[in-house]
Amino acid sequence: MADPLKQSHYPSPLLSQEVVSRTLSIMVDNEPGVLARVIGLFTARGYNIDSLTVTETEHEKHVSRITIVTRGTPAVIEQIKHQLERLVPIHRVRDLTLEGVSLERELALVKVQGKGEKRIEALRLAEIFRAQVVDTSTEHFVFEVTGKASKIETFINIMRELGMTEVSRTGIAAIGRGAATL
Amino acid sequence: MARTMTGAEIVLQALADQGVEVIFGYPGGAVLPIYDELFQQEKVRHVLVRQEGGAVHAAEGYARSTGKVGVVLVTSGPGATNAVTGLTDALMDSIPVVCLTGQVPTHLIGNDAFQECDTVGITRPCTKHNWLVKNVNDLARVMHEAFHIAKTGRPGPVVVDIPKDVQFATGNYVGPSNIQHKTYKPKFKPDQPAVREAVDLIAAAKKPVFYTGGGVINSGPKASQLLREFVRLTGFPITSTLMGLGAYPASDRQWLGMLGMHGTYEANMAMHDCDVMINIGARFDDRITGRLDAFSPDSKKIHVDIDPSSINKNVRVDVPIVGDVAYTLEDMLRVWKAKAPVIDKAAHKAWWKQIDGWRARKSLSYKANKDVIMPQYAVQRLYELTKDRDTFITTEVGQHQMWAAQFFHFEEPNRWMTSGGLGTMGYGLPAAIGAQLAHPKSLVIDIAGDASILMNIQECSTAVQFDLPVKVFILNNEYMGMVRQWQQLLHGNRLSHSYTESLPDFVKLAEAYGWKGMRCDHPVDLDDAIKEMINHKGPVIFDCRVAKLANCFPMIPSGKAHNEMLLGDDVSDDEIDKAIGKEGKVLV
Numbered sequence: 001m002a003d004p005l006k007q008s009h010y011p012s013p014l015l016s017q018e019v020v021s022r023t024l025s026i027m028v029d030n031e032p033g034v035l036a037r038v039i040g041l042f043t044a045r046g047y048n049i050d051s052l053t054v055t056e057t058e059h060e061k062h063v064s065r066i067t068i069v070t071r072g073t074p075a076v077i078e079q080i081k082h083q084l085e086r087l088v089p090i091h092r093v094r095d096l097t098l099e100g101v102s103l104e105r106e107l108a109l110v111k112v113q114g115k116g117e118k119r120i121e122a123l124r125l126a127e128i129f130r131a132q133v134v135d136t137s138t139e140h141f142v143f144e145v146t147g148k149a150s151k152i153e154t155f156i157n158i159m160r161e162l163g164m165t166e167v168s169r170t171g172i173a174a175i176g177r178g179a180a181t182l
Numbered sequence: 183m184a185r186t187m188t189g190a191e192i193v194l195q196a197l198a199d200q201g202v203e204v205i206f207g208y209p210g211g212a213v214l215p216i217y218d219e220l221f222q223q224e225k226v227r228h229v230l231v232r233q234e235g236g237a238v239h240a241a242e243g244y245a246r247s248t249g250k251v252g253v254v255l256v257t258s259g260p261g262a263t264n265a266v267t268g269l270t271d272a273l274m275d276s277i278p279v280v281c282l283t284g285q286v287p288t289h290l291i292g293n294d295a296f297q298e299c300d301t302v303g304i305t306r307p308c309t310k311h312n313w314l315v316k317n318v319n320d321l322a323r324v325m326h327e328a329f330h331i332a333k334t335g336r337p338g339p340v341v342v343d344i345p346k347d348v349q350f351a352t353g354n355y356v357g358p359s360n361i362q363h364k365t366y367k368p369k370f371k372p373d374q375p376a377v378r379e380a381v382d383l384i385a386a387a388k389k390p391v392f393y394t395g396g397g398v399i400n401s402g403p404k405a406s407q408l409l410r411e412f413v414r415l416t417g418f419p420i421t422s423t424l425m426g427l428g429a430y431p432a433s434d435r436q437w438l439g440m441l442g443m444h445g446t447y448e449a450n451m452a453m454h455d456c457d458v459m460i461n462i463g464a465r466f467d468d469r470i471t472g473r474l475d476a477f478s479p480d481s482k483k484i485h486v487d488i489d490p491s492s493i494n495k496n497v498r499v500d501v502p503i504v505g506d507v508a509y510t511l512e513d514m515l516r517v518w519k520a521k522a523p524v525i526d527k528a529a530h531k532a533w534w535k536q537i538d539g540w541r542a543r544k545s546l547s548y549k550a551n552k553d554v555i556m557p558q559y560a561v562q563r564l565y566e567l568t569k570d571r572d573t574f575i576t577t578e579v580g581q582h583q584m585w586a587a588q589f590f591h592f593e594e595p596n597r598w599m600t601s602g603g604l605g606t607m608g609y610g611l612p613a614a615i616g617a618q619l620a621h622p623k624s625l626v627i628d629i630a631g632d633a634s635i636l637m638n639i640q641e642c643s644t645a646v647q648f649d650l651p652v653k654v655f656i657l658n659n660e661y662m663g664m665v666r667q668w669q670q671l672l673h674g675n676r677l678s679h680s681y682t683e684s685l686p687d688f689v690k691l692a693e694a695y696g697w698k699g700m701r702c703d704h705p706v707d708l709d710d711a712i713k714e715m716i717n718h719k720g721p722v723i724f725d726c727r728v729a730k731l732a733n734c735f736p737m738i739p740s741g742k743a744h745n746e747m748l749l750g751d752d753v754s755d756d757e758i759d760k761a762i763g764k765e766g767k768v769l770v
Contacts, residue, residue, distance in 0.1 A: 029365055032314065033302060044307050075494065082491035088311040088331060088366045 017073035021050065022097045023104060023174045024081065025182060026066040029089040030056050037087050038066055047072060047080050051106075051149070053171040063091065067174050094182055096174050104174040108152045109134070110143045114163035122162040129155045140165075184356055189318045189349040190215040193282065196325035198225040199358050202253050204244060204619055205229070206237040210257025211297060212284030215349035217255075229619060229648055232640035234261050236612035238268020238339075239638065242277045243616030246599045247574055249402060251333050252616065254281040259297030262343075263304065267606060270308040272339035274603025275425060276400055278332040279339040281309075287347040288316050301343045310338030311366075316345065318353030326358040335368025336489040337400055368488065372505030377513045380460075380484045380501045384514075385523035387458035389533045390418045393441065393470075396425030396602070397463015397487060399595045401507035405429070406595045408511035409462065415518065417530060419537055421449035423464050424587055425602045432591035438537065439546070442470040443738050444584040447545035447747055448537055450736075453478050454744035455536070461485040463507045466496040467603070468769075476743035486510045545736040545749050546588050555705050557582065557657045557728040561589035561629065564655060567712050572624040574617045576600065578610040578634030581663035581734045582656075586629040608637025611654060615641055618650040625653070625716060632658040633682045642695035645721045653715055654723045656688060659730045667733050672767055692723035703727035741766025 028034045035054055042049050051069035056062075070080060077095065084093045096102040110131070112122045115138075122141060126133065131145035145155050149172055156167055176182070187195065193216050197205065206229045209217045220228050231237040234256045241252025252272075256265050262283040272279045286295040302314045311331050313324045321344065328340045384390060392413055398405045406429045413420050413436055420430050421441040430437055439446035441453055450472075453459065459481045464470065466485075471477045474496060483499040485492075486507060493502040503510055548558045561582075575590055577583040577600040592598050599617060601609040610628035618626040628635075635656055645652050657663075665680040692699030698718050702711040702725070715722045735750025739761040748761055 033306065036303070037306060040307055075498075079491065079495055082493075086489065086491050088363075091365050 017075060019071055019073055020077065020097075021069060021071050022077050022095055023102065023172065024068045024070060024084070025094045025096050025174060026068065026084060027091040027093075027182060028064050028066060029091065030062040030064040031089050034064070034089045035066070037089070038068075038084065041083055041087065042068075042070075042080075045079075045083060047076070051171040053173050067172055069172055092182065094176075096176055099176065101177045102174050103177060104148055104172050105146055106149050106152050106170055106172050107144065107146045108156065108167060108169045110145060110156060110159050110164055111140060111166040112143065112159050112163050113140045113165050115139065118162045122159060125158055125162070131155065184354040186352055187355050188215070188219075188352050189321050189344065190219040192318070192321045192353065192355050193325065193344070193349070194219045194223055194226060195355055196322055196358075197253065198223075200251070200326070200329045202226055202251070205253040205255050206231055206240040206244070206616065207255030208232075208234050208237060208257065208261060210261050210284060212258035212286060212346050213255060213261075213282075213349070215346065216282070216284070216344075228255070229615075230644065231612065232643050233638065234264035235267050235608070236615075236638050236641045236644065238265050238272065238279060238281065239606070239609050239612035240616035240619070240641070240644075241279050241281075242268065242272050242275075242609075243576060243599050243613030244620050245277050245279060245616075246399075246613075247596050247617040248620045249596060251278040251280055251329055254279060256281065257284045257297065258286055258301065259299045261297075262299055262301040262341075266304060266308055267604075269305055269339045269341065271601050271604040271606045271609065273308050273310065275601065276337050276396060277339065278337035280328050280332050281339060281341045283341055283343045284349070285314065285343045285345040288345045289347070291345065301341065305341045308339070309341050310336075312341035312343065314343045314345075315348055318348050318351040321348065321353060322355045322357075326356075327363065329358070330363065331366060335366075369490075369504050370488070370506040370509050372486070372503045372510045372513060374513065376501055376503045377510065378517055380503060381514055381517045381521065381523075383458055383482055383484060383501060384416065384460060385518070385521070385525055387418075388526055388529035389455060389457040390416070390460065390530075391438075391452045391456040391458075392418055392420035392460045392462065393422070393453060393464055394420060394426045394429055394462045395423040395464025397507050398426055398429040399463075401463065401488075403595060405463075405506075405508035405511060408508060408515060412511055412515050412518070415515070416525070418460075419452055419534070421445070421452065423467070423470055423602070424600060426464065427587060427598045428592035428595045431593040433593060438541075440587050442467075443472070444588065444734055444736065446588075447543050447736055447749060448540035450738065450744040450747055451540045452537055456481045459483045461487075461499070462511070463487065465492045468496070471496060472738045472746075473741055473743045478744070543749065545747070548732070548735075548750055551729065552705065554729045555703065555708060555726060557585050557659065557732050558589055559705065560655075560657055560708065560726050560728055561585045563708050564627070564629070564712055565590045567709065568625060568627070568716060571716070572621070573597065574599070574614075574621060574624055574626045576610040576613040576617060576626070576628045578628070578630045578637075579605045579607045580631045580634055580665075581659075581667065581732075582629055582631040582634075584664075584734045585657065590629070607631075607634040611635060611638050611652070612641045612644075614652040614654070615644055615648075615650055618645075618652050619648065622650075626651075627653045627655055630654050630656045631663060632656055632660060632685055632688075633662040636686075639691070642692070642697060642721070642723075646696045650721065651719060652721050654721075655715070656723065656725050657728050658685075658688070658725050659728050659732070660685060661730060663732075664734065666731075670733070671739065672762055688723050688725035697721045697723055699723050699725070701725040701727065739766055740769040
């Protein structure tokens with residue numbers, strides 16, 4: 001992906017800031033092509049996507065929620081927000097990282113194969129992470145684990161040593177803490 | 183009141199209800215039902231272009247010269263893909279265009295059917311919004327929405343893709359209504375505290391400059407009036423981007439000329455040295471700012487823009503104001519008049535003295551020649567001989583475009599149509615056709631280059647068919663002049679493929695299309711020839727043979743700042759050689 005710092009022909013003092021990670025919540029009208037618009041904007045303007053989740057959240061109102069974790073300098077993040085708001089089917093964009101404390105959760109399905117000691121160790125560690133066994137045979141487990149992205153990372157790193165053969169992650173879903181809504 | 187009609191009828195009814203008088207198009211298999219409907223009505227006039235790209239530029243010329251929405255109708259597949267350049271052009275220059283494209287029947291979509299392409303996919307990044315209408319009952323609503331979105335907020339092109347079976351199907355028609363769009367709500371009125379802050383800053387300025395752009399034109403004639411009032415009230419200097427020419431009269435003393443890469447010395451120096459910059463409807467484009475870290479280093483910046491994403495995109499500003507230019511200027515004027523601020527007249531006098539010093543450099547001067555027509559001279563004479571007429575100017579892209587911007591002066595908005603953001607060669611002729619259609623009695627001139635004009639030369643037929651007496655004034659130097667200039671500046675004068683070899687005989691070409699063809703190659707004959715062109719009732723191609731190797735100056739070389747301009751009169755080959763450093767070379 002393009003360097004997020006190179007958004008202009010010329011070196012800009014604006015862009016020589018520290019790169020930060022931000023979680024954006026984007027409420028969109030669930031019309032055909034809306035996801036393509038959002039993703040196309042990121043590629044066209046050279047922005048990064050670290051994580052992306054999307055699904056309809058309010059069926060009657062045809063509203064979907066897109067959660068994007070992106071990286072860039074604060075100036076670039078501000079641009080991303082404005083560029084997103086410019087898209088016609090977008091209701092609103094919120095920077096959850098900037099706007100206070102938010103909850104971020106991810107779900108992963110992790111397939112681990114093995115026999116003997118490693119298999120027992122995998123099961124024991126899964127308990128510590130409160131991972132559920134959702135499928136099993138004498139030779140494998142599929143664990144379902146939820147939590148912060150960092151917890152998932154740690155779990156995957158451990159399972160890698162214990163015979164992990166496959167992993168599927170949902171990407172981050174996020175919501176602001178407290179009674180206030182988007 | 184819902185009425186039942188076919189999709190094709192809905193399209194025509196919606197166009198009529200939107201007040202559309204003219205559409206530019208080209209028929210094909212997937213739009214035949216709409217063409218059939220066009221044939222059977224008299225409200226909407228259809229102008230047949232010769233290539234779909236020409237249709238979009240013609241619609242742009244129509245839109246920019248009238249302030250109305252330009253409408254295009256093309257078929258699926260190649261019809262739509264040919265329109266892409268024009269759509270991108272309209273997006274970059276914020277021109278309201280509604281482009282209707284035919285599509286293969288819904289059951290064939292995704293089948294690689296004949297003349298199928300993913301029109302909404304291809305045009306998604308080059309439109310403000312687009313729709314694929316799969317249900318005839320959505321068609322009327324989408325049509326009205328399309329016009330609403332194209333013309334409001336920051337204007338832009340939209341595409342409505344209509345499958346052929348939807349054109350045949352019957353459904354309900356609803357008229358345009360004032361229903362609020364669910365998600366699209368552009369902000370017109372500025373925040374008052376920001377307006378007051380801006381006025382305070384302007385009032386306290388010692389070295390102010392107005393920097394205005396296409397946003398003033400897009401906001402409508404009232405915005406230009408208010409701008410004039412405000413600028414005259416303050417007595418401050420004003421410059422404008424390429425897109426904004428005409429919003430402020432070029433004959434006025436406060437006018438510094440255009441700024442930017444080929445702007446005047448005084449405009450760029452004033453931008454560099456000012457203490458308060460008042461940006462109204464411009465977007466700090468790279469042609470304007472030059473090197474960003476040396477851009478107007480000591481100024482406080484006010485930025486009025488209807489598009490929030492334009493603010494702080496390239497340049498961090500001190501007072502951002504999101505709003506329509508006319509609304510904002512109205513508020514600024516009201517606050518200014520209510521406050522009646524005491525301004526620092528002594529400081530302004532000193533500032534003007536400094537500006538007059540820069541002006542005295544006469545940065546647009548060039549070496550006159552008695553035997554060869556200098557391109558600058560050609561534009562000057564064209565201006566002098568047409569300025570008292572009702573004139574509209576379009577251009578192609580390149581040196582001739584910059585010379586036109588420098589030497590043709592505009593007193594009114596909507597008189598100047600050029601491809602600014604995208605820089606589309608081939609824009610000028612179809613745009614002139616669009617402008618002429620909207621203003622049949624006016625003088626419409628495409629100031630062209632010998633290379634650019636060939637990019638949409640087929641539109642000569644359109645002009646003949648619709649009795650459009652456009653004039654094409656070609657500054658013919660037998661080069662892609664701007665490419666040649668850059669090769670000289672950047673690539674050791676190795677003129678790689680920039681010589682337009684095997685040029686046609688433009689006089690014969692004109693005649694082949696049924697136009698009048700003229701040629702002039704001597705300064706002594708120029709005035710009479712221009713008069714002959716103007717007085718000819720039909721369309722004319724004027725092949726003006728100009729000095730072959732003239733360069734467009736002044737110039738801010740790529741990667742340089744406003745105060746590092748190359749001036750034309752005293753620039754040596756050695757300086758040209760050294761003008762652009764290693765870093766500048768990679769820039770465009």
